[in-house]
Amino acid sequence: MTQESNFDQNMAPPKVYSLRGKPCTFVTSIVSLKGLPPMTLPEIAFAGRSNVGKSSLLNALVDTKGLARTSNTPGRTQQLNFFNWDERVFLVDMPGYGYARAPKEMVASWTRLVKDYLRGRVNLRRVFLLIDARHGIMKNDIEVLDLLDESAVSYQVVLTKMDKLSTTERASIVGRVHALIDKRPAAYPVIIATSSQKDWGLDELRQALEDLLF
Ligand code: GDP
Numbered sequence: 628m629t630q631e632s633n634f635d636q637n638m639a640p641p642k643v644y645s646l647r648g649k650p651c652t653f654v655t656s657i658v659s660l661k662g663l664p665p666m667t668l669p670e671i672a673f674a675g676r677s678n679v680g681k682s683s684l685l686n687a688l689v690d691t692k693g694l695a696r697t698s699n700t701p702g703r704t705q706q707l708n709f710f711n712w713d714e715r716v717f718l719v720d721m722p723g724y725g726y727a728r729a730p731k732e733m734v735a736s737w738t739r740l741v742k743d744y745l746r747g748r749v750n751l752r753r754v755f756l757l758i759d760a761r762h763g764i765m766k767n768d769i770e771v772l773d774l775l776d777e778s779a780v781s782y783q784v785v786l787t788k789m790d791k792l793s794t795t796e797r798a799s800i801v802g803r804v805h806a807l808i809d810k811r812p813a814a815y816p817v818i819i820a821t822s823s824q825k826d827w828g829l830d831e832l833r834q835a836l837e838d839l840l841f
Pocket of ligand 1: 675676677678679680681682683684723787788789790791821822823824825
């Protein structure tokens with residue numbers, strides 16, 4: 628009879644966690660797919676309306692001030708910014724959308740760039756879709772949800788600026804967003820509620836991100 632132990636089989640290697648505090652460096656900004664970096668690492672993208680708090684969240688997430696520039700001119704950046712976090716993952720800062728005064732051509736070029744990107748990026752593990760907790764899911768967000776569902780790219784809603792809501796409002800926004808995304812085919816059914824200012828939910832977001840790297 629052979630002696631077997633649980634150490635001999637079915638033992639996955641231990642997960643190496645915590646990107647926290649690890650260096651995160653700018654790789655490139657692209658305005659067309661020509662400049663896309665090679666798919667050498669898994670990739671996680673961040674999308675959201677202009678002013679949703681994306682730059683603040685990215686900076687808080689990687690703990691590096693000034694990594695993603697917070698912007699006072701919403702709707703201006705029409706590029707995908709790539710960051711390399713500890714040689715383990717590319718973070719992709721997608722251009723903000725839904726800027727009220729954005730000209731039609733700008734909206735069209737956003738859609739083109741994002742569609743093209745989503746189509747061919749097999750190393751893209753998930754898109755974190757940021758939603759301002761004060762406003763919930765708006766019309767432009769629905770268009771992006773549709774685009775992600777059509778592209779069959781896994782996405783997960785991250786609520787931002789939760790500190791601006793009362794306790795009752797916090798519970799209600801989570802319920803309302805669940806009602807809108809739970810039946811969507813590519814939506815991951817866990818919502819992460821965050822505040823970059825108060826450091827709420829950032830560990831959950833880091834954990835969700837790291838879980839995607841294995
Ligand atoms: P972006 O355009 O999506 O990159 O948004 P920014 O990160 O530039 O943030 C837009 C505005 O929201 C800025 O005035 C930020 O100070 C503010 N903001 C961002 N995150 C938070 C947050 O967690 N709480 C609060 N109260 N304000 C935030």
